[in-house]
Amino acid sequence: GAGVSQSPSNKVTEKGKDVELRCDPISGHTALYWYRQRLGQGLEFLIYFQGNSAPDKSGLPSDRFSAERTGESVSTLTIQRTQQEDSAVYLCASSFQSSTDTQYFGPGTRLTVL
Amino acid sequence: SQKIEQNSEALNIQEGKTATLTCNYTNYSPAYLQWYRQDPGRGPVFLLLIRENEKEKRKERLKVTFDTTLKQSLFHITASQPADSATYLCALYSGTYKYIFGTGTRLKVLA
Numbered sequence: 001g002a003g004v005s006q007s008p009s010n011k012v013t014e015k016g017k018d019v020e021l022r023c024d025p026i027s028g029h030t031a032l033y034w035y036r037q038r039l040g041q042g043l044e045f046l047i048y049f050q051g052n053s054a055p056d057k058s059g060l061p062s063d064r065f066s067a068e069r070t071g072e073s074v075s076t077l078t079i080q081r082t083q084q085e086d087s088a089v090y091l092c093a094s095s096f097q098s099s100t101d102t103q104y105f106g107p108g109t110r111l112t113v114l
Numbered sequence: 115s116q117k118i119e120q121n122s123e124a125l126n127i128q129e130g131k132t133a134t135l136t137c138n139y140t141n142y143s144p145a146y147l148q149w150y151r152q153d154p155g156r157g158p159v160f161l162l163l164i165r166e167n168e169k170e171k172r173k174e175r176l177k178v179t180f181d182t183t184l185k186q187s188l189f190h191i192t193a194s195q196p197a198d199s200a201t202y203l204c205a206l207y208s209g210t211y212k213y214i215f216g217t218g219t220r221l222k223v224l225a
Contacts, residue, residue, distance in 0.1 A: 043215035070191030
């Protein structure tokens with residue numbers, strides 16, 4: 001079966017523009033996570049979706065960041081008015097259900113803000 | 115605040131030797147700890163999960179220990195191979211379905 005997919009794989013944008021990143025989780029996985037990974041850094045938690053529960057948005061760095069998920073499928077991460085410090089790899093992961101289940105990561109979207 | 119430390123220096127070892135990577139944490143009592151492998155340009159891949167009541171976990175050539183007194187996990191790769199070269203990340207469960215990731219240690223196995 002297919003793993004987690006993300007699109008686009010690379011995105012170059014100008015400062016001040018909005019960008020939308022997409023994640024397609026593994027079918028049947030109820031949990032979905034977004035992380036940010038700056039160059040040479042660890043993964044920074046952004047947001048978590050679990051089924052139909054309210055998402056945990058505690059990791060979003062500013063109100064320019066938002067994310068949505070349609071049911072238990074596709075998720076989009078939107079960054080408005082991008083800044084140069086938003087440049088990073090944005091990783092999506094999904095897991096079957098609980099906190100101890102393996103997180104399966106997508107390949108990431110490399111965002112470069114000029 | 116919660117803090118995870120992994121050796122940021124790259125670890126170079128000779129093929130066939132055992133690689134040992136360290137993950138230290140403070141201000142924290144995680145119930146679970148995971149180790150992931152990340153290759154350049156790719157997302158992390160899950161390797162092992164260990165629970166706080168487990169001292170050791172093994173999978174093929176991999177072994178993880180979890181010392182809740184020392185607040186430390188050790189990750190061992192025995193009989194290392196050049197294909198094991200990658201960055202290895204530890205991740206600690208922080209509650210409410212979130213994991214906090216370390217910055218990773220880059221391992222290079224020399225042929």
